[in-house]
Amino acid sequence: MKKTFTQKIKAFVPYFFVMLTLVYLSYLLVYNVSYSPNGYEVVSASNNEITIKSFNLIGTEKSTQTISLSKEYEWKVEAIEYQIERQKDSLCLLFSMVSISTTLMVMYMRNGTGMWKAIFRSNLIFCILLPLTSLIFVWDAIQSYIS
Numbered sequence: 001m002k003k004t005f006t007q008k009i010k011a012f013v014p015y016f017f018v019m020l021t022l023v024y025l026s027y028l029l030v031y032n033v034s035y036s037p038n039g040y041e042v043v044s045a046s047n048n049e050i051t052i053k054s055f056n057l058i059g060t061e062k063s064t065q066t067i068s069l070s071k072e073y074e075w076k077v078e079a080i081e082y083q084i085e086r087q088k089d090s091l092c093l094l095f096s097m098v099s100i101s102t103t104l105m106v107m108y109m110r111n112g113t114g115m116w117k118a119i120f121r122s123n124l125i126f127c128i129l130l131p132l133t134s135l136i137f138v139w140d141a142i143q144s145y146i147s
Helices: 005-032 075-110 115-121 124-146
Strands: 040-045 049-055 061-068
Touching: 005 075, 040 075, 049 075, 075 115, 075 124, 115 124
Parallel strands: none
Antiparallel strands: 040 049, 049 061
């Protein structure tokens, strides 16, 4: 039996609201709760000194370090702050894309699609790799500025 357009829309609306809620939770998790696995957070910054917290893989605080820079390297403080903000953007994008893709995968599987076909149709692999590569570049940039 073929579904009409309105039946398809009615079937998709609950999934849409679940996706919207998950994107909002991703935003809250990254920006308000400051959850950043393997990431960094700025504690304080001045002209030539920055204090950052680093986190481990599960997001708990690993260490806090203060980096003092000479007058000629003051620009690194702003660069580190910028990269840490990019890290938050990338993490929010990663969590949002993975949650949307997982919701789509569940929707496809409930409609009778096989697991592997649902994974490919929901673009789960693409949704993990795209923001993760950006995140890896950001972490590498932060490490190069710190050392």
